[in-house]
Structure formats: C-alpha cells, structure tokens
Amino acid sequence: MDLPDCKLPRLREIADLVTSVRFSRARKAKLTLALRHKGYIPKLLQLFRVCELAENTEGLHLLFDIVRKILYLDKNILFEVMFSDECILDVVGCLEYDPCLAEPRRHRESFTKRAKLPEVIPTRDPELREKINEAFRAQYIRAIIMPNPSDFEEGCLSTLNSFISSRKEEILRELQEDEEFLPETFTRLTNEATDGEQRCELHLEIFEFLDNFYDRYIHVLTAPLPADASEEWHDIDNYQTAEILASVLELLSFCVERHKYHMKRYIINKDLLRRILVLLKSKHKFLALCALRFLRRIIGLKDELYNRYITLGNLFEPVVNAMLDNRNRSNLLNSALLELFEFIRMEGIQLLIAHIVENFSDALESLQYIPTFQGLKTKYEPEKDQPNQKPNSVSSKLPGETFVKGAISLRVDEDQFSEGEEKAAPMPPASSNGSYPPYTAQTTVETAPKRGLFEIFGYPDDEDRETSPKKRARLDS
Incomplete structure (x- = not known):
C-alpha cells in the first residue's frame, strides 16, 4: 500500500486513508505493514512537534484522529514502535488534542508523573522493570482511547488487552518469586519519607496482587x-x-x-x-x-x-x-x-x-x-x-x-x-x-x-457457569 508523503499539507489525506481501512481486514494488514516498514510513525510524530510549536490547531486535530485510528488497528508490531521510549510521549501528546474538547487534555503531565511507577516498585531486575514500563504505557493509552462500546465493533483492542493481561501475569509471577518484594513494599508503605503519590502507587500494586490472589x-x-x-x-x-x-x-x-x-x-x-x-x-x-x-x-x-x-x-x-x-x-x-x-x-x-x-x-x-x-x-x-x-x-x-x-x-x-x-x-x-x-x-x-x-444482590457474577449456593431450610417441627 502506498502512503501519502508525511508532510503537513497531506495530513487530511493520511487521515482519510487510515479511516478507510476500518472495515477491511486485508487493507488493515497492508496499512500496518506500510506504517511499520517505512518508518512512517516517527515521521508523523515529528509533524506533531512542528504543529504544536506553530499552534496549528487543525493539524493537531488531524494528528489526534490519525494516531488514535492507528492504535485501533490493534497490531503488536505498531505497539512496539508507539510505546517505545522514543515515541510514547509524542503519542500521548497527540491524544491530548481531541477536536471534541474545547481545551487540550494534559495527558503528558499525568503520564510523566505516573511513569515513575517502576521506580516506586522495589525490584532490581532491569527486564522486569521494562515489562512494568510496557504494561503501564499500554494501560495508560487504553484508558485514553477506550471507546464508547456502541461506537466500535465487539472485540476491538483485543490484541492490546491480551498484551496487557499477559504482561501483568508475567510481572506478578516474577514478583511472587522475589522473596524481598513484599517486605520491601511494606517497609516503604510504612516509611514516613514515602510521599503520597508513591504510597498510592504501592497500594495499587498490592491491589493487583489481591486480584491475582482471589482469582487464583x-x-x-x-x-x-x-x-x-x-x-x-x-x-x-x-x-x-x-x-x-x-x-x-x-x-x-x-x-x-x-x-x-x-x-x-x-x-x-x-x-x-x-x-x-x-x-x-x-x-x-x-x-x-x-x-x-x-x-x-x-x-x-x-x-x-x-x-x-x-x-x-x-x-x-x-x-x-x-x-x-x-x-x-x-x-x-x-x-x-x-x-x-x-x-x-x-x-x-x-x-x-x-x-x-x-x-x-x-x-x-x-x-x-x-x-x-x-x-x-x-x-x-x-x-x-x-x-x-x-x-x-x-x-x-x-x-x-x-x-x-x-x-x-x-x-x-x-x-x-x-x-x-x-x-x-x-x-x-x-x-x-x-x-x-x-x-x-x-x-x-x-x-x-x-x-x-x-x-x-446487584453485583455481576464472575462464574456464571456455577449454580447459586443452596439455601438451607429454616426450622420446622
């Protein structure tokens, strides 16, 4: 698939192309390969920086639409590029300029603060830190772009969801094998020097453990x-x-x-x-x-x-x-x-x-x-x-x-x-x-x-295949 030149005057054409493949699996696959192998995404993100410096609102709105729809292609080979150290902050930046909003969001500010999570979790394994980084970035992006379910076909972002789930399982498994993790976590929680934001992140991590414990x-x-x-x-x-x-x-x-x-x-x-x-x-x-x-x-x-x-x-x-x-x-x-x-x-x-x-x-x-x-x-x-x-x-x-x-x-x-x-x-x-x-x-x-x-009682049941517990009878003579 031929892509328009990655230049400001062609942004509208690029946006139309990304939109046009939505209902064709074959065209989605071709577009994915073209974006990945021609180094196209870093060039788009360079245009984002140019538009932001020039306060080019129309260009920023088009880039929001383009980047969001590329994410909805839901392909791992594109996630690898977009969630990389070089690209992630600009991807988050593009998603700030939703044309439906009067003012841009401040996703990058929030993202930068939350990105300190790997420093909060007490682990010295660089590979584990990278997995935590990847899971955090993917979850953050999903939270921004998760659609109104009525607007998209069922199962959208299934690859992204699977990626997040598998990463979280790997992280939890490795942390459970680390005998020093929980003692260090609770030490930091009880340390008066731990600030409020770090304490919150530690609580979130423990909550993840609880989910895993009660599920498994x-x-x-x-x-x-x-x-x-x-x-x-x-x-x-x-x-x-x-x-x-x-x-x-x-x-x-x-x-x-x-x-x-x-x-x-x-x-x-x-x-x-x-x-x-x-x-x-x-x-x-x-x-x-x-x-x-x-x-x-x-x-x-x-x-x-x-x-x-x-x-x-x-x-x-x-x-x-x-x-x-x-x-x-x-x-x-x-x-x-x-x-x-x-x-x-x-x-x-x-x-x-x-x-x-x-x-x-x-x-x-x-x-x-x-x-x-x-x-x-x-x-x-x-x-x-x-x-x-x-x-x-x-x-x-x-x-x-x-x-x-x-x-x-x-x-x-x-x-x-x-x-x-x-x-x-x-x-x-x-x-x-x-x-x-x-x-x-x-x-x-x-x-x-x-x-x-x-x-x-009004709660969803997580095991619909099971019958309800039997009620024992009351007294009778």
Whole structure:
C-alpha cells in the first residue's frame, strides 16, 4: 500500500486513508505493514512537534484522529514502535488534542508523573522493570482511547488487552518469586519519607496482587473447610485438623477486615460462611471460637449486603443451636455468643434483629432471663408494624428473583409470603430433662437458576457457569 508523503499539507489525506481501512481486514494488514516498514510513525510524530510549536490547531486535530485510528488497528508490531521510549510521549501528546474538547487534555503531565511507577516498585531486575514500563504505557493509552462500546465493533483492542493481561501475569509471577518484594513494599508503605503519590502507587500494586490472589489462590486456602453443612464433621474433627482450620480462619478473618470488597465477593459467591459455621459444632472449643470470630468480624462491618446474605441463607441457625448447647455453661464460647447478640442489639442492626426475633424467638424463650434476648424483642417491636419496613422481607429488599423456592411442611397462607420466603415453625416443647432438640428442617430445596448470589444482590457474577449456593431450610417441627 502506498502512503501519502508525511508532510503537513497531506495530513487530511493520511487521515482519510487510515479511516478507510476500518472495515477491511486485508487493507488493515497492508496499512500496518506500510506504517511499520517505512518508518512512517516517527515521521508523523515529528509533524506533531512542528504543529504544536506553530499552534496549528487543525493539524493537531488531524494528528489526534490519525494516531488514535492507528492504535485501533490493534497490531503488536505498531505497539512496539508507539510505546517505545522514543515515541510514547509524542503519542500521548497527540491524544491530548481531541477536536471534541474545547481545551487540550494534559495527558503528558499525568503520564510523566505516573511513569515513575517502576521506580516506586522495589525490584532490581532491569527486564522486569521494562515489562512494568510496557504494561503501564499500554494501560495508560487504553484508558485514553477506550471507546464508547456502541461506537466500535465487539472485540476491538483485543490484541492490546491480551498484551496487557499477559504482561501483568508475567510481572506478578516474577514478583511472587522475589522473596524481598513484599517486605520491601511494606517497609516503604510504612516509611514516613514515602510521599503520597508513591504510597498510592504501592497500594495499587498490592491491589493487583489481591486480584491475582482471589482469582487464583484463595480456593487453596479454603480447601480444608467442610465442603458443605451436610458433611459428617465428627469423622474428621481431630486435633490436627482443628489446628489447621483455626489457622485458616485467622487468615480469612484478617481478609474480611482488610480486603473488604474482594472477600465479600468471594464469601457470597461461594457461600463460604455456611461452611465455616459448621465448625461451631466442633468438639474443640478453640476452633468453634475461631468460626464465631469470623462471623463476628463480618457482622461488625455492619454491611447491608452481608446482612442480607446471612438472613436469606438462614445462617443464624447454627449460631442459635450453639447458643442453646452452651446456655448452661460458663465458658469463652458462651461469652462470645452473648457478645455477638448484644452487639447486634446495641448497634440496632434491624435486619438481623428482625430475622432473629421472627425466626428464633420460640427457641430462645428458655434464655429470656438473659437481658440481651429480651432487649432484641424490645428493639424489634417498634419496627415490625411500620408500613413497607419489613427488614426481613426478601422481595422488598433484593432485586430479581430469590435463589431457592422453599416448600415448607407448615401450612401457611401463601399470599403472605414472597417467592423464596419461608416462615419458621414454633419450637417443640422442652423434653422432660429440659433440653431442646437442635433446629432441623423439612424443606425441599430446588436447584437455582445459573446465577450467583452476588448477581442477585446487584453485583455481576464472575462464574456464571456455577449454580447459586443452596439455601438451607429454616426450622420446622
């Protein structure tokens, strides 16, 4: 393909040529080869410097259009030139002069500041620094030119996206193999001499690690947990297993507080809390305490999405069972359980208060001598009759359909409940020895539509191929 001479009077012709190849794969390939092998791009960037010095607005607008459309050819052999040390700053400069804007953007100023990222990340490997440079430049350019999706065909910039993804994977893999990287990173983060911008860049880098961790490795950490609530826990409840699980729960509890978004997404998508609360039945009280502490960390966040997940999944059932099992004992587990209910009462977490009172008040009747449980009822009473304020109503709170349809054996007026809601049956009376049977249920649980629980709550699901976690039934006689 013949290209117009790279001169100012021919800029309009060049812009028309670059635009004309948009819908022809063969012409795109020919134009790519011509631009690469004739050294054309550096000549265009030389014209940019001339136009900028002369304040040639028309020429700058044409160069914006030309450079942007060359980037949209989405070819690695052109990226190699445009992202090189010699060209990158002028490429960014061309993209400042969008004819749709009244004033030029200041991309180069921002780019120059952000380009110090490789100096912030503590690595001495020159090849790794170059990969970090390349990934940063590609991401910066993509952020500038990423189109309105309706304006371009699906899959545009796929080569650029693949280039960025592969570079990031290489960078993370090499940094993970560097034993000094994380200690040096945290040392810089805690050093008062580290300025705000550098601290921000370090945080961004750690965030990249978290993405990688939650995408690839957290399932390894959670693998020792019971697979589901029906697993025969007593068969594996030995001291060695309990120690391992206690360590796992300590790490996961840390993640709940420090990695709020990532951990919330993982817990809800994988129904992780249900698996952890099985451990309340462990004969090793230190492990049961770790499981309860994990729940306490979640509730301590006072996050509405977590609270909906807990109530919709009826996840207080094992907690109430543990409370009943320990009610006549004076131990750390009993104290920790009481503190959990007291926290909910004191903080006025209405969704949880309503859930506990509506579903477990009969079972907890034997504990009414404890002020906390009477206090929960007192907190609940003013709210229950408020119009359109049913904290435990699934249909009034959650978009979309619920993820189970419960068929409870207790006869109730179906019109009283929204799809997916269930009502707890009264607890059976105490036996002659004063003990209560544990909560059980007779519920038919249907397989959910292929939607993750996170999607039901208004978040996109990152694993659409999986079915939603099953909701365990509430109590029934």
